[in-house]
Amino acid sequence: MTTTEQVREERPPARPARPDLAPAPDTAQTRQFISWATLAMMTTASVANLRPAPSMAIYGLAAVFLYLVPAVVFLLPTALVSAELASGWTGGVYRWVSEGLSKPLGFLAVWCQFAMTIAYYPSLLAYVASTFAYVVDPSLAGNGLYIAIVIVVVYWSGVLISLRGTKAVAGLAGVGLVVGTLIPGVVLVVLGLVFLGQGNPSAAPMDTGHVLPPWAGLASLVLIVNNFLSYAGMEMNGVHVASLREPGKQFPRAMAASTGLVLLIFILPALAVSWVMPGKDLSLTAGVMQAFQGFFDHFHVGWLTKVVGVLLVAAALGGMLTWLSGPSKGLLIVARQEGYLPPVLQKLNRHGVPRNILLAQGVLTTLIALLYAFVPDVSSAYWIFSVVTAQIYLVVYLLMFAAVIRLRATRPGHPRGFRVPAVHLVAGTGFAASLAAMLIGFVPPQQFGGGPLWRYLLTVGGGLLVIGFLAPLAFLKCRKPHWATTGHREAAAVE
Numbered sequence: 176m177t178t179t180e181q182v183r184e185e186r187p188p189a190r191p192a193r194p195d196l197a198p199a200p201d202t203a204q205t206r207q208f209i210s211w212a213t214l215a216m217m218t219t220a221s222v223a224n225l226r227p228a229p230s231m232a233i234y235g236l237a238a239v240f241l242y243l244v245p246a247v248v249f250l251l252p253t254a255l256v257s258a259e260l261a262s263g264w265t266g267g268v269y270r271w272v273s274e275g276l277s278k279p280l281g282f283l284a285v286w287c288q289f290a291m292t293i294a295y296y297p298s299l300l301a302y303v304a305s306t307f308a309y310v311v312d313p314s315l316a317g318n319g320l321y322i323a324i325v326i327v328v329v330y331w332s333g334v335l336i337s338l339r340g341t342k343a344v345a346g347l348a349g350v351g352l353v354v355g356t357l358i359p360g361v362v363l364v365v366l367g368l369v370f371l372g373q374g375n376p377s378a379a380p381m382d383t384g385h386v387l388p389p390w391a392g393l394a395s396l397v398l399i400v401n402n403f404l405s406y407a408g409m410e411m412n413g414v415h416v417a418s419l420r421e422p423g424k425q426f427p428r429a430m431a432a433s434t435g436l437v438l439l440i441f442i443l444p445a446l447a448v449s450w451v452m453p454g455k456d457l458s459l460t461a462g463v464m465q466a467f468q469g470f471f472d473h474f475h476v477g478w479l480t481k482v483v484g485v486l487l488v489a490a491a492l493g494g495m496l497t498w499l500s501g502p503s504k505g506l507l508i509v510a511r512q513e514g515y516l517p518p519v520l521q522k523l524n525r526h527g528v529p530r531n532i533l534l535a536q537g538v539l540t541t542l543i544a545l546l547y548a549f550v551p552d553v554s555s556a557y558w559i560f561s562v563v564t565a566q567i568y569l570v571v572y573l574l575m576f577a578a579v580i581r582l583r584a585t586r587p588g589h590p591r592g593f594r595v596p597a598v599h600l601v602a603g604t605g606f607a608a609s610l611a612a613m614l615i616g617f618v619p620p621q622q623f624g625g626g627p628l629w630r631y632l633l634t635v636g637g638g639l640l641v642i643g644f645l646a647p648l649a650f651l652k653c654r655k656p657h658w659a660t661t662g663h664r665e666a667a668a669v670e
Contacts, residue, residue, distance in 0.1 A: 208419065209418045211429040214429040216436075218254070218429065219437055222406060222433075224440075225444050227441065228447075229457055230558070230561075231445040232445045232452065233449075233457055235381065235449045238445045239386070240386060242438055243438070244402075246406065246438055248607075249605060251434060251601075252602060252605030255601055256575060258593045261416055261417075262592030263582075268574075271284075271579075274586075275578025275580075282513070282650075283644075284574045285505060286650075287568065287571050288568070288571050290647075292499075292540075293536060294563040294567065294642070296330055296495065296540050296544075297547070298557055300325065300491075301556070303329060304321065306463070306464050307488050309468060316464070319547045319549070322547040322548075323547040323548040326540075333492070333499055336496065337528060338524060338530055355487050355491070356440070359483050359490075360440055364444060364447050366467075366474070367450045367466075370450060370470060377449070378454075379453070402441075403609070405441060416592050422592045448462055448466040451470055451473075452465050464487070506529075514657070514659035516650060517653075518658060563642075565612070566613055566639040567639060569613045572609045573606060573609050576602040576603075577602075
């Protein structure tokens with residue numbers, strides 16, 4: 176992910192003991208190149224998953240339209256812009272925004288990249304809890320207290336694992352993502368096609384009259400916001416643009432291929448879910464498992480539901496473990512260099528993990544997770560947290576699109592391995608789409624369970640304001656010169 180690459184890029188290179196043994200300059204013979212197909216697969220693996228399928232399956236065939244729109248106006252601009260920035264400035268989103276706009280805005284960008292996880296974990300683990308319910312007792316999938324307990328227990332278990340700095344967990348996380356996404360996704364689509372091939376009617380209409388979602392005002396567009404979050408993370412593989420032999424030709428080719436694969440992985444499972452589950456009965460957290468159970472029961476292999484549930488849980492937990500370490504380390508590097516966080520939050524444990532940042536994050540995540548115990552509709556709570564996550568993350572993209580336009584104007588001669596064609600049009604489209612998605616996010620969707628409008632606005636707006644803006648502003652206002660602990664003070668920060 177971007178913040179992980181940021182940590183790697185900002186570590187000073189080791190100096191050779193003897194100058195005559197210094198490594199030779201980077202040449203075509205010593206560099207390790209990757210193919211555009213490899214980059215396409217890396218990008219696909221980092222973005223695509225099955226979790227958003229239920230929220231789009233509600234719209235049936237219109238899910239294709241709801242995925243294509245953000246892909247054109249957000250996914251492609253993000254991939255292209257991040258490639259130019261990564262090929263010209265190492266260090267991740269903080270460096271990009273700092274160089275293009277200002278250091279405080281760079282801190283805001285890297286903070287939002289970290290802070291979005293505070294709302295992201297409750298929504299991710301709610302999906303885990305609902306999925307696991309189909310392994311033990313499906314009736315628990317809609318129980319708010321059960322969801323809250325699972326979130327707290329699983330999250331803190333992940334924190335304890337991360338605090339140990341176990342490298343083996345990273346490998347297991349990668350395996351879990353592949354096994355729990357690709358295999359279940361293919362199985363879901365194949366079962367759906369066989370189901371329809373047997374002459375069974377689709378639960379959602381599949382005729383041309385349902386290609387577009389029904390228009391019911393702004394509320395009918397709200398689901399697009401969740402798709403912006405589904406595509407988030409596309410920028411992280413922009414750092415590999417320098418590993419291509421011909422970036423100008425191969426990177427667009429890789430992005431086109433990965434975009435097609437991502438769309439297939441998102442769209443086909445969503446359609447498969449809509450074939451077997453009526454929208455009115457679909458849970459936003461447990462919809463994938465509802466579809467699997469429906470298919471498996473139809474084919475008289477219901478016992479496979481538990482097997483798939485375990486695979487999906489493994490994938491989601493693998494993703495959580497990956498996100499636990501990356502954003503906190505990225506924030507730590509920037510905080511040490513510029514003194515944005517107090518020293519107490521910069522301390523590392525003996526495994527080199529930013530312990531206090533993880534613990535503070537865990538307390539906030541726990542408080543948010545406990546709201547599931549008091550919200551009557553689990554799907555509504557899941558949707559709210561997903562929107563809050565998207566709102567905070569969209570701040571990062573707004574700053575990134577603005578930064579690339581300003582850097583083109585202020586530093587046009589700076590070497591870049593890749594240049595976005597028609598950068599003002601591409602970045603402007605991405606900026607406008609991100610801003611529109613943020614504004615639309617304040618409109619409750621039709622599936623919001625009939626809760627009062629003020630509660631939805633207070634949760635979404637309050638989450639964005641407090642977590643996304645007021646918290647980093649407080650750190651900037653309270654910033655002290657001695658908070659910068661890089662260099663000779665770095666060792667003192669380790670306990």
